[in-house]
Amino acid sequence: MHKVYHRVDNIAGNVVNVKARGVKYRELAEITSRRVSSLAQVIRLEGDSVSLQVFAGARGIATDAHVRFLGHPMQVPFSDDLLGRVFTGSAMPRDKGPALKDGLIEIGGPSVNPAKRIIPRNMVRTGIPMIDVFNTLVESQKLPIFARAGEPYNPLLARIALQAEVDVIVLGGMGLKHDDYLSFRDTLEENGALGRAVMFVHTAADPVVECLLVPDICLAVAEQFALANKRVLVLLTDMTNFADALKEISITMEQVPSNRGYPGDLYSQLAARYEKAVDFDTAGSITILAATTMPGDDVTHPVPDNTGYITEGQFYLRNGRIEPFGSLSRLKQQVNGKSREDHRAIMNAMIQLYAGYREVLEKQSMGFRMSAWDQKLLKYGARFEKEMMDLTVNIPLEGALDLGWKILADCFEAVETGIPSKLAEKFWPKKEGEKKT
Amino acid sequence: MSTTGRIIGVNGNMITVEFEGAVGQNEVAFARQGELRLMSEVVRIRGRHADLQVFEDTTGLAVGDAVEFTGEMLSVELGPGLLTRIFDGLQNPLPNLAEQCGFFLQRGMYLPALPRDTGWEFTPTAKVGDRVSAADTLGTVPEGIFKHRIMVPFRMRDVLTVEEIAAPGRYRIEDVVARLKDEQGEIHEIRMLQRWPVKLPIQAYAERLRPRDPLVTKIRIIDTFFPVARGGTYCIPGPFGAGKTVLQQLTSRYADVDVVIIAACGERAGEVVETLREFPTINDPRTGKSLMERTVIICNTSSMPVASREASVYTAVTLAEYYRQMGLHVLLLADSTSRWAQALREMSGRLEEIPGEEAFPAYLESVIAGFYERGGVVTLKDGSVGSVTIGGTVSPAGGNFDEPVTQSTLKVVGAFHGLSRARSDARRYPAIDPLDSWSKYASVVSDHDVAMARQMLQRGNEINQMMKVVGEEGTVIEDFMVYLKAEYLDAVYLQQDAYDAVDCATTSERQQYVFSVLLRVLRAKMKFDGKDAARQFFHRLTQATRDWNRMAMEAGEFKKQQVRLEAMLAEVSSHA
Ligand SMILES: Nc1ncnc2c1ncn2[C@@H]1O[C@H](COP(=O)(O)OP(=O)(O)OP(=O)(O)O)[C@@H](O)[C@H]1O
Numbered sequence A: 001m002h003k004v005y006h007r008v009d010n011i012a013g014n015v016v017n018v019k020a021r022g023v024k025y026r027e028l029a030e031i032t033s034r035r036v037s038s039l040a041q042v043i044r045l046e047g048d049s050v051s052l053q054v055f056a057g058a059r060g061i062a063t064d065a066h067v068r069f070l071g072h073p074m075q076v077p078f079s080d081d082l083l084g085r086v087f088t089g090s091a092m093p094r095d096k097g098p099a100l101k102d103g104l105i106e107i108g109g110p111s112v113n114p115a116k117r118i119i120p121r122n123m124v125r126t127g128i129p130m131i132d133v134f135n136t137l138v139e140s141q142k143l144p145i146f147a148r149a150g151e152p153y154n155p156l157l158a159r160i161a162l163q164a165e166v167d168v169i170v171l172g173g174m175g176l177k178h179d180d181y182l183s184f185r186d187t188l189e190e191n192g193a194l195g196r197a198v199m200f201v202h203t204a205a206d207p208v209v210e211c212l213l214v215p216d217i218c219l220a221v222a223e224q225f226a227l228a229n230k231r232v233l234v235l236l237t238d239m240t241n242f243a244d245a246l247k248e249i250s251i252t253m254e255q256v257p258s259n260r261g262y263p264g265d266l267y268s269q270l271a272a273r274y275e276k277a278v279d280f281d282t283a284g285s286i287t288i289l290a291a292t293t294m295p296g297d298d299v300t301h302p303v304p305d306n307t308g309y310i311t312e313g314q315f316y317l318r319n320g321r322i323e324p325f326g327s328l329s330r331l332k333q334q335v336n337g338k339s340r341e342d343h344r345a346i347m348n349a350m351i352q353l354y355a356g357y358r359e360v361l362e363k364q365s366m367g368f369r370m371s372a373w374d375q376k377l378l379k380y381g382a383r384f385e386k387e388m389m390d391l392t393v394n395i396p397l398e399g400a401l402d403l404g405w406k407i408l409a410d411c412f413e414a415v416e417t418g419i420p421s422k423l424a425e426k427f428w429p430k431k432e433g434e435k436k437t
Numbered sequence B: 001m002s003t004t005g006r007i008i009g010v011n012g013n014m015i016t017v018e019f020e021g022a023v024g025q026n027e028v029a030f031a032r033q034g035e036l037r038l039m040s041e042v043v044r045i046r047g048r049h050a051d052l053q054v055f056e057d058t059t060g061l062a063v064g065d066a067v068e069f070t071g072e073m074l075s076v077e078l079g080p081g082l083l084t085r086i087f088d089g090l091q092n093p094l095p096n097l098a099e100q101c102g103f104f105l106q107r108g109m110y111l112p113a114l115p116r117d118t119g120w121e122f123t124p125t126a127k128v129g130d131r132v133s134a135a136d137t138l139g140t141v142p143e144g145i146f147k148h149r150i151m152v153p154f155r156m157r158d159v160l161t162v163e164e165i166a167a168p169g170r171y172r173i174e175d176v177v178a179r180l181k182d183e184q185g186e187i188h189e190i191r192m193l194q195r196w197p198v199k200l201p202i203q204a205y206a207e208r209l210r211p212r213d214p215l216v217t218k219i220r221i222i223d224t225f226f227p228v229a230r231g232g233t234y235c236i237p238g239p240f241g242a243g244k245t246v247l248q249q250l251t252s253r254y255a256d257v258d259v260v261i262i263a264a265c266g267e268r269a270g271e272v273v274e275t276l277r278e279f280p281t282i283n284d285p286r287t288g289k290s291l292m293e294r295t296v297i298i299c300n301t302s303s304m305p306v307a308s309r310e311a312s313v314y315t316a317v318t319l320a321e322y323y324r325q326m327g328l329h330v331l332l333l334a335d336s337t338s339r340w341a342q343a344l345r346e347m348s349g350r351l352e353e354i355p356g357e358e359a360f361p362a363y364l365e366s367v368i369a370g371f372y373e374r375g376g377v378v379t380l381k382d383g384s385v386g387s388v389t390i391g392g393t394v395s396p397a398g399g400n401f402d403e404p405v406t407q408s409t410l411k412v413v414g415a416f417h418g419l420s421r422a423r424s425d426a427r428r429y430p431a432i433d434p435l436d437s438w439s440k441y442a443s444v445v446s447d448h449d450v451a452m453a454r455q456m457l458q459r460g461n462e463i464n465q466m467m468k469v470v471g472e473e474g475t476v477i478e479d480f481m482v483y484l485k486a487e488y489l490d491a492v493y494l495q496q497d498a499y500d501a502v503d504c505a506t507t508s509e510r511q512q513y514v515f516s517v518l519l520r521v522l523r524a525k526m527k528f529d530g531k532d533a534a535r536q537f538f539h540r541l542t543q544a545t546r547d548w549n550r551m552a553m554e555a556g557e558f559k560k561q562q563v564r565l566e567a568m569l570a571e572v573s574s575h576a
């Protein structure tokens, strides 16, 4: 049916060139050489010269490789049979299950018409005070976890996936360590969540560029579930590997890099994926949580930097805790005004005071005398870290707000907290034997 | 006969086309893929080859596919019916696209920007025999809260004679409302609808003036410290999450202007949704109508085609100039100009041009300057005054202002609102850095008082830095007082609660009033038994002043709270 080409002209990096006619931009091809065979995608057309990005890597591809163009861009099968299954980064079965062939959908489809979007409105409860109280996660949000390699971002993702009330979990692994993949799988299984999950896992052992397909596959599948009225949570880990694969291809294609070798369109590439997060007016939703490791623990590195400009906030995971500074849920105000009337006040006051505590710590480390106010902040900061920040704390939002008032009242006078007087009158816990002024 | 060609190369959103006939720079063409027609713009011509940027995803295009050139530059439709609307960067009405295509955008779908069958109540103002030229008013139609001027098309060069003018009545935008005769005796049929190429500024005015009147945003730190003028330009650079978009959203709600054009350029779709869902429900106190009545949204968000980002800012500024021609004050808010610059960078890379700093093209600076130059205040030919004020956000890589887009922008704008990560981390919103920012325009309060307050902020900061080295005990109480006063001014005036119904917007009268009260605090000589007592006093004063900020000025409690504040101040003031 489709013509097979037998001659590869150039091989550079993971890109090969063939001479062919009638080929479409972004079309998929199968490339078969003596040792390897792989899917490849058209990334440039110049006259009759076609550049193909080889997903399994060009290693082992010879000039006499067979190239067969498939006449369509990348597709994945979609049906409820996906649930409970594990696939590779190119959507081939990784478990022992059967290959799926039905309901093929194209990946990387068009974006949602902004006029059809609605304002996000539902809080996603996680039981983690640093999220629920201070940076509330909202259905349809896109949010990365910024962390240094080695931080427990994968267990955090898994925990949120389990505690959040969602219908479908889609996990996309990019350069995922095999152990981490297994522990994801086991955690979901132990908690009976495997049956509502589907995984597309590219491991650290797989060819680097193969991870390029993972976000698009996950999001195309998520979109179908969402259109079928499901609330979908997509977990992507680690998006820095995805960006690095983009970098590799662009360098091979001799594009002028913009910043530390990354291509100038990194922002657009990442945005095209993250913007798939959506709450459909008359159907389901897609929420995206993505681990983004920061090379050199540097947020200004192009990957976290561009990500931060795209997502609706970020969680910083540092020393096993979600940092209050820098961490931000930009959608929180959509929901924290209606959760409980004291929610915003507690959130603001506790963070501002904790900022004060951090300053005092600095002063203390320089050996300065602590004023009475400093002492209060020190007491407060220690309790805040132990009772709110620690990731083992697992309480519902309301409990966390009550705890917030208690910690504040144990450490301060109401006027020192900056909480609007009216709210303080209502919520400030009364000390025994104390009369209200 | 129009020119045609064939695709000979595809590289991302750039196609190379071999053509026969004449092709112009920036001409619009359509790449054919079966029934699909993908809109494109010529960005370079070399011999018989033209490079085009495609305003759509190019998946599926193949070598040999046909390309049709239109002979026209990228243009927008101008006429009644623009206000309240939401367009993409190419002026396709997004809600109408949604009606046709559902949830998802569809490639190659283009719809007319203005409704063709709506009737508009036309009142002629020109008479037969009048001598008119480009931009002169022929009549008006009511468009929401405005009298929309139907003008002689801006492209007309001659002085023309009105041969015929429509009687008062209802007309559609494509109906002929006037016939004009040019100097050669040729008759031109005039409709309410006219087209204008977005990359050319509309210059049909009498004179350009220097921006002098303040454009009140109702954000205190801006109006008092770093003001914007009507017809001026300003930029808001800041790292991600520092509050650029929130600042623009607040400005789009509360700014004292007639028309607001929002250009959401390469940013999040969700942010636009907030505006387009909420504005229709928010009452604009100036007009008593919904805010949407004075708003146009140009929405080309980050996952929409990259090439139309560039088009979107030009589309927006062209609409702004159009309403300026009616003697209105228009504010254009572009978020974010960096995304547009990045689109230029992507295309420049594909064209293999010699890259400048951070791979941006060498002409970046002149392109940015050309865009901001389209802001300005002008006297129109009939003597009325209109203005276009442009505010653009900048998203510098790594939050570092020392990068090409920020630097090129700073060279041409009249005010700089630099957002600081330190302030946004400390939740000191709006996070405009009071030490770094500047403005060349006039404040709503006296320059002398502002200078004094700024100096106090400066000193307060220095003392704070010093205290980090020598500690509080090593700081004399006089200095410590300056620090506390600066912090107080910051907390109760520079910071403003965007989510409080009253504090979110402060009129210029209220700013003048409150600022004069605060000046008394700043100037007061106070006496305390030690630093802890001083700090405690300022905690209380801050709290009380913030409560005051949340009280409506007309409310009785506002005065009462002021009396309380003054009493607090009197208690600690030493009347030496
Ligand atoms: N004036 C404000 N008052 C209260 N919160 C604010 C204010 N400005 C910003 N924020 C908080 O900061 C978040 C980020 O603000 P915003 O979206 O304006 O940032 P940005 O500078 O536009 O970032 P980006 O460059 O990524 O688009 C908001 O969602 C909100 O939580």
Ligand SMILES: [Mg+2]
Binding pocket: B244, B245, B246, B267, B335
């Ligand atoms: Mg923004």
